[in-house]
Amino acid sequence: MINLNECYYNFDIDIKKLLDLEYIKRKAQEHSDNRMTLVISELALKSEFFLYLKEYGIRDYLMLFIQQPGDLNEIIHTDYVTETQPHHYSFNIICQGYGKMTWFKRPEVGSKLSRHPNDPERIIYETYKGLTLEPVSVWDGHNGNTALVRTGIPHGVMNDGDEQRICLSIRIDDYGWTGAKDIFNNYFLINQISQ
């Protein structure tokens, strides 16, 4: 595989210090028939972390991805903020289970912009139905793992583990890839969240 770009960046941290895992897992169970549900940022995150990220434009609602074991349907897509502006990155936290996130080279032609039926105003993405894309990078995300992931490059997730995957995805404003790494690393350093 050619690595066109750094597609993900791992943090070595204790997620229990960042999240209300009980709230997150309860929401995942309530919506286990969906692949995605929205959770309230202020309830999903510990208040110090929420207040810190508020300065950087954290959304009021965060996406919680739920994927059943054996679901190998990656649904490759690129995330957009508007129809012309990709959403460059998210901070992903694996709250349960495992998933393999793969990034692909964007095809020159044949993509299609869509809007998510649950939240058409805010969730815009590009899809590549019927196309074969070349993989460029893979992140193996296990329970407790966190990474800054590039969502502006075509990507998809499959769960070939034996447990339901629950992944909380945190979006803030765009500070560039290096800027975003610093924002999260600074918080983990100051609050001794790093392991």
Ligand SMILES: [Fe+2]
């Ligand atoms: Fe995505």
